[in-house]
Amino acid sequence: MRTAVSRLELLQPRSLQHALRMLRDEGPLTPLAGATDLYVAVNFGTLDSTRFLNLWGLEPLRRITLCGDTLRIGALATYTSLIRSRLVRQRLPILARAALEVGGVQIQNRGTLGGNVANASPAGDTLPVLAVAEAVVVLRSVDRERRVPFAEFYTGYRQTVRRPDELIVGLEIPPVEGRQWFRKVGTRAAQAISKVVIAAVRGSSPRIALGSVAPTVIRLSQVEHALGAGAGMDEAVHRLDQDIQPIDDLRSTADYRRDVAGNLLQRFWAETGGLSS
Amino acid sequence: MRFTLNAREVELNVAPLARLLDVLREDCGLTGTKEGCGEGECGACTVLVDGEAVCACLVPVAQVEGAEVVTIEGLGDDHPLQRAFMDEVGAQCGICTPGMILTAITLGPRPSLAKIRRGLAGNLCRCTGYEAIYRAIHRAS
Ligand SMILES: Cc1cc2nc3c(=O)[nH]c(=O)nc-3n(C[C@H](O)[C@H](O)[C@H](O)COP(=O)(O)OP(=O)(O)OC[C@H]3O[C@@H](n4cnc5c(N)ncnc54)[C@H](O)[C@@H]3O)c2cc1C
Ligand code: FES
Ligand code: FES
Numbered sequence: 001m002r003t004a005v006s007r008l009e010l011l012q013p014r015s016l017q018h019a020l021r022m023l024r025d026e027g028p029l030t031p032l033a034g035a036t037d038l039y040v041a042v043n044f045g046t047l048d049s050t051r052f053l054n055l056w057g058l059e060p061l062r063r064i065t066l067c068g069d070t071l072r073i074g075a076l077a078t079y080t081s082l083i084r085s086r087l088v089r090q091r092l093p094i095l096a097r098a099a100l101e102v103g104g105v106q107i108q109n110r111g112t113l114g115g116n117v118a119n120a121s122p123a124g125d126t127l128p129v130l131a132v133a134e135a136v137v138v139l140r141s142v143d144r145e146r147r148v149p150f151a152e153f154y155t156g157y158r159q160t161v162r163r164p165d166e167l168i169v170g171l172e173i174p175p176v177e178g179r180q181w182f183r184k185v186g187t188r189a190a191q192a193i194s195k196v197v198i199a200a201v202r203g204s205s206p207r208i209a210l211g212s213v214a215p216t217v218i219r220l221s222q223v224e225h226a227l228g229a230g231a232g233m234d235e236a237v238h239r240l241d242q243d244i245q246p247i248d249d250l251r252s253t254a255d256y257r258r259d260v261a262g263n264l265l266q267r268f269w270a271e272t273g274g275l276s277s
Numbered sequence: 278m279r280f281t282l283n284a285r286e287v288e289l290n291v292a293p294l295a296r297l298l299d300v301l302r303e304d305c306g307l308t309g310t311k312e313g314c315g316e317g318e319c320g321a322c323t324v325l326v327d328g329e330a331v332c333a334c335l336v337p338v339a340q341v342e343g344a345e346v347v348t349i350e351g352l353g354d355d356h357p358l359q360r361a362f363m364d365e366v367g368a369q370c371g372i373c374t375p376g377m378i379l380t381a382i383t384l385g386p387r388p389s390l391a392k393i394r395r396g397l398a399g400n401l402c403r404c405t406g407y408e409a410i411y412r413a414i415h416r417a418s
Binding site for chain 1: 292293294295296315316317320323329330331332334335336337339340342380383395396397398399400
């Protein structure tokens, strides 16, 4: 049954600092951004919290800026703003590409990058992109800010290092060298959660990350190492099989995911070979 | 709370986390906005918030405070898209139609077929089939 919304409480901060104080002094509170994950839970009646903190009005968290060499994306940047951002298209085109394949335009207008990261689904489409970009997750509480490398942010299935008094305020993306590549495989181009999603960079040492094939998004370090050292595709696919732990679920089967992951790896390598950048 | 609804200021006393969809239908009596899935998949509940298409089933009403909301009723009865949907028979049961039209409005002038298809990817129709819907949008633009 749908959650009875009249019994839910919403705190309305006037600024980021105000929001952080509320988290510390009046918690536990569940941050509410674009609500595209949380309101699906309302509909299913599976929401496990009753007190929320409205982030939607915190305008400074929507900014996308360049700071020296680092691309900074505020947690509240929507998919639509990622798609429209010239900075994102220039520096990390695979993030704009991933955003284009999330939901339909209605979801793109509301869903946020911070929400995708915080939601911690292994199928989150931006997560492999952030993994290969070696992004930094910027977390803030009332009295401190900390920067967590993306590879250390997830600790298990839907588990992150974020503490209850912290908000994700943004993502920092260092320059990425090499050719960027992204593919999402789902039942249809729009409005479908990924069966397998891959982001990769073909630079001096390749970087490859996969979603939906393990409890969290993963970097294929063994495969990267092998390919970087000149190994052939057979060897790389063999290593891939050891790196991933796909499961059978509503959307697909483990066997299918293994086959698709292998095919995507081969496709990435073939399509980015011979072209240096 | 206050927001602008179809060019009129409204002030309502509603639960802040009520779905915009329910507030429109039940508190404002505007039943042109439809509910299909209730989970963001079908687009039947599409309305415009500050000119952007959103699923009203996923928007907590507190998040439209001070915003401009447009529903199908806000177009009057004689919008070119409404006429084109009639002329091309772009509707059968009609449940998806308000959402289709409001999403189509955001496509801008003279959208290509590819742009129409992509733009309407979040609007599902179970009866008409998409060809007549795309024709109607093309004709109206
Ligand atoms: C129809 C539909 C299609 C979808 N398609 C896709 C898809 O193709 N690919 C995909 O990856 N996802 C998809 N999603 C899921 C969803 O849209 C994304 O995960 C989105 O990015 C969530 O962002 P949000 O702002 O809506 O998050 P919310 O629902 O507001 O929040 C999600 C979670 O993150 C937490 N949170 C949000 N912001 C912060 C913050 N700044 N700091 C700390 N915690 C925070 C919330 O507390 C909550 O636990 C889809 C959803 C729907 C309904
Ligand atoms: S009812 Fe809102 S998207 Fe289906
Ligand atoms: S006309 Fe019935 S769902 Fe589209």
